[in-house]
Each structure stands twice: as C-alpha cells, then as structure tokens.
Amino acid sequence: MPAEERTRNYAQQRARVDELSELGVIDRLWRLPGQMANVGIWSAPSTTDLHHALMSLPLWTYMTIDVEALATHPTVDGRATP
Amino acid sequence: MPAEERTRNYAQQRARVDELSELGVIDRLWRLPGQMANVGIWSAPSTTDLHHALMSLPLWTYMTIDVEALATHPTVDGRATP
Amino acid sequence: MPAEERTRNYAQQRARVDELSELGVIDRLWRLPGQMANVGIWSAPSTTDLHHALMSLPLWTYMTIDVEALATHPTVDGRATP
Amino acid sequence: MPAEERTRNYAQQRARVDELSELGVIDRLWRLPGQMANVGIWSAPSTTDLHHALMSLPLWTYMTIDVEALATHPTVDGRATP
Amino acid sequence: MPAEERTRNYAQQRARVDELSELGVIDRLWRLPGQMANVGIWSAPSTTDLHHALMSLPLWTYMTIDVEALATHPTVDGRATP
Amino acid sequence: MPAEERTRNYAQQRARVDELSELGVIDRLWRLPGQMANVGIWSAPSTTDLHHALMSLPLWTYMTIDVEALATHPTVDGRATP
Amino acid sequence: MPAEERTRNYAQQRARVDELSELGVIDRLWRLPGQMANVGIWSAPSTTDLHHALMSLPLWTYMTIDVEALATHPTVDGRATP
Amino acid sequence: MPAEERTRNYAQQRARVDELSELGVIDRLWRLPGQMANVGIWSAPSTTDLHHALMSLPLWTYMTIDVEALATHPTVDGRATP
Amino acid sequence: MPAEERTRNYAQQRARVDELSELGVIDRLWRLPGQMANVGIWSAPSTTDLHHALMSLPLWTYMTIDVEALATHPTVDGRATP
Amino acid sequence: MPAEERTRNYAQQRARVDELSELGVIDRLWRLPGQMANVGIWSAPSTTDLHHALMSLPLWTYMTIDVEALATHPTVDGRATP
Numbered sequence: 151m152p153a154e155e156r157t158r159n160y161a162q163q164r165a166r167v168d169e170l171s172e173l174g175v176i177d178r179l180w181r182l183p184g185q186m187a188n189v190g191i192w193s194a195p196s197t198t199d200l201h202h203a204l205m206s207l208p209l210w211t212y213m214t215i216d217v218e219a220l221a222t223h224p225t226v227d228g229r230a231t232p
Numbered sequence: 233m234p235a236e237e238r239t240r241n242y243a244q245q246r247a248r249v250d251e252l253s254e255l256g257v258i259d260r261l262w263r264l265p266g267q268m269a270n271v272g273i274w275s276a277p278s279t280t281d282l283h284h285a286l287m288s289l290p291l292w293t294y295m296t297i298d299v300e301a302l303a304t305h306p307t308v309d310g311r312a313t314p
Numbered sequence: 315m316p317a318e319e320r321t322r323n324y325a326q327q328r329a330r331v332d333e334l335s336e337l338g339v340i341d342r343l344w345r346l347p348g349q350m351a352n353v354g355i356w357s358a359p360s361t362t363d364l365h366h367a368l369m370s371l372p373l374w375t376y377m378t379i380d381v382e383a384l385a386t387h388p389t390v391d392g393r394a395t396p
Numbered sequence: 397m398p399a400e401e402r403t404r405n406y407a408q409q410r411a412r413v414d415e416l417s418e419l420g421v422i423d424r425l426w427r428l429p430g431q432m433a434n435v436g437i438w439s440a441p442s443t444t445d446l447h448h449a450l451m452s453l454p455l456w457t458y459m460t461i462d463v464e465a466l467a468t469h470p471t472v473d474g475r476a477t478p
Numbered sequence: 479m480p481a482e483e484r485t486r487n488y489a490q491q492r493a494r495v496d497e498l499s500e501l502g503v504i505d506r507l508w509r510l511p512g513q514m515a516n517v518g519i520w521s522a523p524s525t526t527d528l529h530h531a532l533m534s535l536p537l538w539t540y541m542t543i544d545v546e547a548l549a550t551h552p553t554v555d556g557r558a559t560p
Numbered sequence: 561m562p563a564e565e566r567t568r569n570y571a572q573q574r575a576r577v578d579e580l581s582e583l584g585v586i587d588r589l590w591r592l593p594g595q596m597a598n599v600g601i602w603s604a605p606s607t608t609d610l611h612h613a614l615m616s617l618p619l620w621t622y623m624t625i626d627v628e629a630l631a632t633h634p635t636v637d638g639r640a641t642p
Numbered sequence: 643m644p645a646e647e648r649t650r651n652y653a654q655q656r657a658r659v660d661e662l663s664e665l666g667v668i669d670r671l672w673r674l675p676g677q678m679a680n681v682g683i684w685s686a687p688s689t690t691d692l693h694h695a696l697m698s699l700p701l702w703t704y705m706t707i708d709v710e711a712l713a714t715h716p717t718v719d720g721r722a723t724p
Numbered sequence: 725m726p727a728e729e730r731t732r733n734y735a736q737q738r739a740r741v742d743e744l745s746e747l748g749v750i751d752r753l754w755r756l757p758g759q760m761a762n763v764g765i766w767s768a769p770s771t772t773d774l775h776h777a778l779m780s781l782p783l784w785t786y787m788t789i790d791v792e793a794l795a796t797h798p799t800v801d802g803r804a805t806p
Numbered sequence: 807m808p809a810e811e812r813t814r815n816y817a818q819q820r821a822r823v824d825e826l827s828e829l830g831v832i833d834r835l836w837r838l839p840g841q842m843a844n845v846g847i848w849s850a851p852s853t854t855d856l857h858h859a860l861m862s863l864p865l866w867t868y869m870t871i872d873v874e875a876l877a878t879h880p881t882v883d884g885r886a887t888p
Numbered sequence: 889m890p891a892e893e894r895t896r897n898y899a900q901q902r903a904r905v906d907e908l909s910e911l912g913v914i915d916r917l918w919r920l921p922g923q924m925a926n927v928g929i930w931s932a933p934s935t936t937d938l939h940h941a942l943m944s945l946p947l948w949t950y951m952t953i954d955v956e957a958l959a960t961h962p963t964v965d966g967r968a969t970p
Contacts, residue, residue, distance in 0.1 A: 164553060167553055168553065171553075178506075178519070179551040179553060179554065180548035180549060180550065180551050181548070181549040181550070181551050181552070181772075181775055182546070182548070182549070182791070183547055183548075183549045183771050183772075183774050183775040183778060183789075183791045184774075184775060184778035184779065184784070184787075184789030184790075184791055185789055186560050188551065189546065189548055191506070191519075196303075197301040197302060197303045197347050198303040198304040198309065198347075200301075200303065200347050200348075201303035201304075201313065201345055201347040201348060202311065202313045204347060204348035205313045205314055205348065206313075210348070213348075215347070215348030215349055216348075217301055217346070217347045217348055218510070218517070219279040219282075219299055219301040219511055220279060220508035220509070220510070220511075220517055221278075221279045221280040221282065221283035221508060221509040221510070221511045222280040222283075222508065222509070223507040223508050223509050223516065224509070225492060225495055225496065225499075225507060226507065227280065229284065231283065231284045231287045231288075232287055232514050246389060249389055250389065253389075260342075260355070261387040261389060261390065262384035262385060262386065262387050263384070263385040263386070263387050263388070263444075263447055264382070264384070264385070264463070265383055265384075265385045265443050265444075265446050265447040265450060265461075265463045266446075266447060266450035266451065266456070266459075266461030266462075266463055267461055268396050270387065271382070271384055273342070273355075279511050280511075282511050282512075283509055283511040283512060286511060286512035287512065292512070295512075297511070297512030297513055298512075299510070299511045299512055300346070300353070301347055302344035302345070302346070302347075302353055303344060303345040303346070303347045304344065304345070305343040305344055305345050305352065306345070307328060307331055307332065307335075307343060308343065314350050360467075361465040361466060361467045361593050362467040362468040362473065362591075362593075364465075364467065364593050364594075365467035365468075365477065365591055365593040365594060366475065366477045368593060368594035369477045369478055369594065370477075374594070377594075379593075379594030379595055380594075381465055381592070381593045381594055383443040383446075383463055383465040384443060385442075385443045385444040385446065385447035386444040386447075391444065393448065395447065395448045395451045395452075396451055410635065413635055414635065417635075424588075424601070425633040425635060425636065426630035426631060426632065426633050427630070427631040427632070427633050427634070427690075427693055428628070428630070428631070428709070429629055429630075429631045429689050429690075429692050429693040429696060429707070429709045430692075430693060430696035430697065430702070430705075430707030430708075430709055431707055432642050434633065435628070435630055437588070437601075464592070464599070465593055466590035466591070466592070466593075466599055467590060467591040467592070467593045468590065468591070469589040469590055469591050469598065470591070471574060471577055471578065471581075471589060472589065478596050524795075525793040525794060525795045525839050526795040526796040526801065526837075526839075528793075528795065528839050528840075529795035529796075529805065529837055529839040529840060530803065530805045532839060532840035533805045533806055533840065534805075538840070541840075543839070543840030543841055544840075545793050545838070545839045545840055547771040547774075547791055547793040548771060549770075549771045549772040549774065549775035550772040550775075555772065557776065559775065559776045559779045559780075560779055606713075607711040607712060607713045607921050608713040608714040608719065608919075608921075610711075610713065610921050610922075611713035611714075611723065611919055611921040611922060612721065612723045614921060614922035615723045615724055615922065616723075620922070623922075625921070625922030625923055626922075627711055627920070627921045627922055629689040629692075629709055629711040630689060631688075631689045631690040631692065631693035632690040632693075637690065639694065641693065641694045641697045641698075642697055656963065659963055660963065663963075670916075670929070671961040671963060671964065672958035672959060672960065672961055673854075673857055673958070673959040673960070673961050673962070674873070674956070674958070674959070675853050675854075675856050675857040675860060675871070675873045675957055675958075675959045676856075676857060676860035676861065676866070676869075676871030676872075676873055677871055678970050680961065681956070681958055683916070683929075710920070710927070711921055712918035712919070712920070712921075712927055713918060713919040713920070713921045714918065714919070715917040715918055715919050715926065716919070717902060717905055717906065717909075717917060718917065724924050738881060741881055742881065745881075752834075752847070753879040753881060753882065754876035754877060754878065754879055755876070755877040755878070755879050755880070755936075755939055756874070756876070756877070756955070757875055757876075757877045757935050757936075757938050757939040757942060757953070757955045758938075758939060758942035758943065758948070758951075758953030758954075758955055759953055760888050762879065763874070763876055765834070765847075792838070792845070793839055794836035794837070794838070794839075794845055795836060795837040795838070795839045796836065796837070797835040797836050797837050797844065798837070799820060799823055799824065799827075799835060800835065806842050852959075853957040853958060853959045854959040854960040854965065856957075856959065857959035857960075857969065858967065858969045861969045861970055862969075873957055875935040875938075875955050875957040876935060877934075877935045877936040877938065877939035878936040878939075883936065885940065887939065887940045887943045887944075888943055
C-alpha cells in the first residue's frame with residue numbers, strides 16, 4: 151500500500167473506531183504487545199449487527215477477525231446458572 | 233455412570249432437547265457420524281440467554297460445548313454488507 | 315482482481331448461490347461475523363454430487379472449503395442408535 | 397476391562413467388522429503402524445447410514461472416530477469437474 | 479468432589495472473586511457460553527502480582543488458566559506508536 | 561500459470577496418474593469435496609520407491625503431499641498381532 | 643503399575659529393544675530430553691512388518707507411537723529425483 | 725528488500741537492540757538454531773511499555789512477535805505462593 | 807498424592823532446584839502466571855547431560871517437559887552468522 | 889528463481905551437504921516422501937555450532953528448519969537414568 155494511501159486509510163480507520171466507541175459498539179480495545187493486532191470488547195444487539203459493524207471498518211479487508219461470543223457472568227447478573 | 237442413572241439422564245436430556253426445539257431455541261440438530269456428538273443451530277436473543285439454555289441441559293457437565301456465533305447472510309437479509 | 319472483474323464475479327457467485335438454494339442443495343447459509351466466510355448447510359445425494367455443486371461456484375478457486383459430513387439426529391429420525 | 401470381557405468384546409468386534417465387510421460397508425481396512433488404530437474406506441448410501449454402521453461396532457464407546465467424506469475422482473467418473 | 483465440599487468451594491471462590499473485583503484486580507468477567515469457563519480482564523502492577531492473585535483463587539488447582547498480556551491501545555493513550 | 565500451460569500440465573498430470581494406476585502404484589484415488597485435493601491409496605515396494613513415484617508427477621512442485629504409512633490389518637493377514 | 647511389575651516390564655522392554663537392535667530393526671535410538679520418550683530410526687521390509695515389530699514391545703499398550711516414513715536421500719542413492 | 729536497504733535496516737536493528745540491552749529492556753537474547761528468529765527475555769514496567777519497545781525495532785513490520793508474560797518464581801522471591 | 811507426601815516431594819524438588827541453580831545448570835527460572843508451570847533457562851554441556859539433570863528432579867514423573875535448544879545470539883558472540 | 893540460478897544454488901547446496909557429512913556434522917539424511925524436505929541427524933559440540941552449520945547452507949533462506957534436541961538413550965550409554 152503506497153505511504154499516502156496507508157496514512158489516509160489509517161486515519162479513516164481511527165475515525166471509524168472512534169465513532170463505534172462513541173456508539174458503545176466498541177466497549178474496550180487493547181493492543182497485543184509487539185503486533186498491529188487488537189483484543190476488543192464489542193457489544194451489539196445481534197451477531198448480524200456485530201458483522202455489519204466489523205465490516206464497516208475501512209481496513210477490514212486487511213484484517214483477520216476472530217469473534218468469541220461472551221455471556222454475562224453469574225456474578226454480574228446474579229442468575230443461579232453456573 | 234450406572235446403567236439406570238444413564239438411562240434416566242438420557243431421557244431427561246431428550247426431553248429438554250425436545251422442549252428447547254419447541255421453543256425454537258434449538259433450530260436444527262445433527263449427529264457427527266460415529267460419535268455421540270452433535271452439530272446444532274441454536275437461536276437465542278443474546279449470548280447470555282444461549283448460555284442459560286445450554287446449561288439447562290441435564291448432561292451439560294459431561295459435554296464439551298463450543299459456540300460459533302453466526303450472522304445472517306447478505307443473500308438472506310439483502311443488506312449490501314459483504 | 316480488478317474492481318470490474320470482482321463485481322462481475324460476485325454477481326455470478328450470488329446468482330449461482332441463489333440457483334443452488336432454489337434446488338435445495340444449499341439449505342441454510344450464514345456469515346462468520348467480520349469475515350467474507352460462510353457456514354452453510356448443504357444437502358446432496360452423494361459426496362460426489364456435493365463436490366460438483368461446490369466446484370460449480372464461480373469463485374471456488376479463491377475459496378477454502380472444508381466439508382463436515384452430518385448424520386440425521388436420533389431425535390429427528392427416531393432410530394434407537396445413540 | 398477384565399481380560400475375559402476384553403477377549404469377548406474383541407471377538408464380537410471382529411465378527412461385526414467381518415459382517416460389515418461382507419455387506420460392502422467396509423471396503424478396505426488398514427492398521428496405523430504401532431497403534432490399535434485403523435484407517436478404513438467405508439461406503440454407505442448416506443451419512444446417516446454410515447453413522448448407524450459405525451455405532452453398530454461393539455467397541456464404539458472406546459473408539460475415537462473421525463470421518464472424512466470422499467468424492468469420486470474425475471479420473472474415475474470421467475466428469476469434467478476439476 | 480462431594481456435593482457439600484463443592485458448594486463450600488464455590489462459595490469461597492465467589493467470595494474471593496468479589497474481593498478481587500472490589501480491589502480492581504478483576505476488571506471485567508464473562509462466561510464462555512455453555513462452559514464453566516471465563517474470559518476476564520485482570521489488572522495488576524506486575525505479572526508476579528497477577529500470578530499471586532490468580533493463585534489466591536480457592537479453585538485454582540481445578541482451573542486451566544491462560545494469560546494474554548494486553549497493552550494500552552494507541553487510541554486510548556494517544557501515543558504515536560502503531 | 562498461463563491458461564495454455566495449465567491445460568498442458570493438467571493433461572500431463574492426468575496421463576502420469578493413469579500410468580501409475582496401470583502400474584498398480586496408485587491403487588485408489590478420491591477427491592476431497594470442494595477442493596482440488598486428493599486422498600489416495602498408493603502402493604510401492606519401499607518408501608524410497610514411493611518418493612520417486614510421487615516426484616514423477618508433473619505438478620508435484622505445486623502440490624502439498626502428506627504420506628501416512630499403512631500396515632495390513634489383522635483381519636486381512638490373519639496374524640495374531642493386535 | 644506396582645513397582646515390581648514395573649521393574650519386570652521395563653526389563654522385558656529393554657531385552658526386546660536389544661533383540662530388535664541386533665536384528666537391525668532398530669537402527670538408532672535417542673531420548674527426548676526430560677521425557678521417557680524416544681526418537682528412533684527403525685527399518686523393516688514393509689510397514690506391516692514394522693507394525694508387528696512395534697507391537698512386539700512389551701510396553702506398547704502404554705506407548706503413543708507415531709510413525710514417519712522416510713525415503714533414501716538423493717545424496718545417498720545418487721538418483722536424479724529431487 | 726534490495727541488498728543495500730537490507731544492510732542498512734539490519735544495522736539500524738542491531739543498533740536499536742544494543743540500545744535496548746543497555747537500557748535493560750532486553751535482558752537476554754538467543755537464536756533459534758537454523759532460523760533468523762530469537763527467543764528473548766525482555767523486561768518493562770508495563771505491557772504497554774513493552775509494546776512501545778518492541779514497536780521501536782526498525783524491522784518490526786517484518787517480524788512475528790509472540791509475547792509470553794513471566795512471573796517471578798517462588799524460589800526467587802521467596803513468597804509462599806505455589 | 808496424600809498431603810504429607812506432597813509436602814515432602816515439593817521440599818525435595820525445591821532442594822534439587824537450588825542445587826542445580828548453584829551448579830549453574832539452572833540459569834533462570836520463571837512461573838507462568840496462574841499455573842504451577844515454569845519457563846527456565848537451563849545450561850548443560852550436552853543434551854544428554856541436560857536429560858540427566860531434568861530426570862534428577864524428584865517430581866519429573868508428574869511434569870511435562872518441553873525442551874527448546876537455544877544458540878548464542880550474533881550480538882553476543884559477535885560472529886557474522888545471521 | 890531463474891532455472892540457471894536454481895541449478896547453481898542446488899549444486900552449491902549439494903556440495904556443502906557433502907562437506908558437512910564428511911565433517912560428521914551431518915550424520916544421516918532422509919527425504920520425506922513426496923517433498924523436497926529432509927529429516928536429518930546432525931551432530932555438533934553445541935547448539936551455537938549447530939546454528940552456524942545450518943546457516944552455512946546456501947539455500948537456508950528458502951528453508952524452514954525445526955531443531956529437536958536428542959539425548960543419548962540409556963540403552964546406549966548404560967546410565968541408570970530413565
């Protein structure tokens with residue numbers, strides 16, 4: 151990717167990440183040390199909405215995205231379910 | 233597991249699977265050939281509800297459960313998202 | 315792949331997917347969230363027929379296809395087999 | 397497993413394997429060198445029938461069975477499909 | 479584990495988790511759907527402190543713990559580092 | 561690979577596969593559904609002879625070949641060895 | 643395994659290993675550092691003969707055996723094959 | 725990478741590695757035999773600082789970096805924690 | 807392992823680790839956070855000597871040991887080899 | 889790699905392999921059937937010397953090298969160590 155295009159893409163990606171954070175879709179975001187790779191906590195009404203949010207990232211075609219579904223922990227929602 | 237207990241547990245498991253199917257939580261269920269293992273299509277309002285449904289199976293403590301979140305395909309919901 | 319060729323290929327792929335769905339070869343189709351990757355339930359009289367259906371997809375050379383054979387679940391066909 | 401029970405189970409397993417071979421369900425069978433493990437070519441009208449044949453083996457509960465679906469090769473059925 | 483011992487151990491584990499949450503060592507906690515397994519965001523001054531916190535869980539001997547170190551994301555600390 | 565070169569290579573590969581089949585070196589050949597990948601039963605006096613047969617395939621440089629050595633099954637050679 | 647039985651089994655295993663070495667079936671044998679696990683160079687007229695030699699080890703039921711077939715190197719047999 | 729650029733990059737990488745060693749960020753460094761790959765002991769006040777140190781390496785974009793967090797061993801800090 | 811035996815074994819293990827550290831066989835030792843598992847830098851004249859040192863640990867039969875051979879880094883021995 | 893360069897490189901590689909064999913650094917060499925890949929028994933005074941020998945191969949930049957350290961087997965050096 152030519153340097154100029156790279157800078158523009160990264161700026162658009164950063165802007166979209168900020169938008170998604172403000173919308174509460176991105177809850178938390180960390181970097182894996184030594185990598186241009188993230189671990190993130192995303193939140194969406196459904197998996198399909200999550201898919202659309204992920205695919206709205208300008209750089210998604212360069213990204214390898216792996217989704218792990220997470221349930222509320224019993225210590226948080228107080229339910230008796232283990 | 234003693235034979236009698238096994239039979240009773242399997243019957244309870246079969247009954248709960250039928251209940252979840254009637255509720256639409258279990259959409260489809262297949263067997264992996266040669267194994268007492270299933271591939272299933274489950275549907276729940278949230279991952280937390282899915283967790284409670286899975287943990288309501290009488291035999292869950294003997295089960296290794298791996299969940300893969302699935303999004304609606306663009307050919308189904310017609311959205312432009314790839 | 316030049317943009318024009320890409321658009322044409324995707325259109326042909328979408329058309330073939332629709333055809334296979336109408337024929338009942340593709341039973342269900344989902345997207346893996348954040349990926350241009352699918353999970354699908356395909357149905358064919360034999361593995362060889364399935365192979366020909368898969369290879370009839372215009373984009374198969376760009377695809378990594380992994381097939382998991384599924385058997386009817388005892389709760390569906392009522393057989394005593396575990 | 398007590399020795400006597402083991403001998404009896406192995407004999408039943410051997411008998412069932414012979415039956416399935418005569419029925420053409422087991423086409424070929426090899427041993428992985430140094431292991432009580434097999435590679436086999438099985439043939440059944442459907443994956444469900446294959447499942448029932450596999451689960452009819454007396455020792456199936458002690459077995460880890462992994463099924464790889466195989467399609468007829470173009471050099472065999474002469475079809476143009478790659 | 480006898481039922482009574484199990485109940486007591488789970489209660490102690492729950493109490494310790496609450497303590498660690500109040501101390502801010504456990505930041506967030508989720509369940510993996512269908513499993514008695516968690517994903518958690520832990521925070522400690524050093525890896526050694528994290529080790530002591532993890533080993534303070536009453537049930538640690540029954541747990542398989544895998545730690546992934548996470549760095550603050552550039553969008554959070556504003557540093558120019560990718 | 562230019563189309564013309566591809567067609568010529570595939571024809572040479574098909575011819576060599578036929579030769580090896582007639583020589584009994586290739587015993588059986590299947591396609592993995594949805595892939596230009598095979599599972600084959602090859603037979604050679606030694607691993608070195610097998611190596612030469614595999615490397616005689618015109619397309620071997622484009623192929624990822626994984627060899628699993630197979631022993632005659634006790635039900636076939638009647639030996640008492642498990 | 644009771645200590646006495648263990649000592650007897652190890653002695654039988656050691657004796658059989660010596661026999662197989664004298665017969666040239668075991669060519670070379672090494673230990674993986676820190677493990678009761680070996681890497682060995684075995685030589686047999688066929689995979690089936692290798693299977694019988696491996697299964698003749700008194701401790702084979704306690705062993706996990708993985709066989710990698712090796713071909714003579716071109717620098718050794720001088721053939722032009724890569 | 726053209727030879728000249730490669731030489732310059734390696735020299736910059738070597739200089740930066742020396743700097744980080746002098747700063748105590750790189751504690752120990754070894755080569756994996758037969759590879760241009762290292763195992764290193766790095767030390768930083770936090771994972772975020774470690775991330776910045778790793779990303780300060782001129783060749784980081786060509787590197788696959790995997791970080792394993794290490795805690796002080798009980799034999800070193802004398803704590804009773806296992 | 808009964809508690810008393812466990813305490814005695816751990817004490818013997820700790821003593822042997824101290825001995826090996828004093829002999830310079832164990833250079834460095836860390837804990838993997840949340841696990842009774844170590845990463846260690848061991849040094850021995852040969853792999854065979856390393857094997858004997860590892861097998862001299864009282865608890866070796868309960869341990870899963872994986873050895874990664876490390877070479878001196880060019881920045882340390884100044885050799886021109888990459 | 890242009891054909892001429894390839895032939896020259898392979899010749900240099902073959903010459904270096906012969907040298908290392910004469911020096912006793914390469915003890916044994918086999919081909920993995922169907923691959924331009926080897927399994928070899930190498931012997932060097934230290935892992936660092938092994939590293940330099942491996943990196944002296946003209947084609948090392950095209951090679952994926954994985955080293956498994958091997959210890960002398962108790963049946964060979966007669967030591968009581970398991």
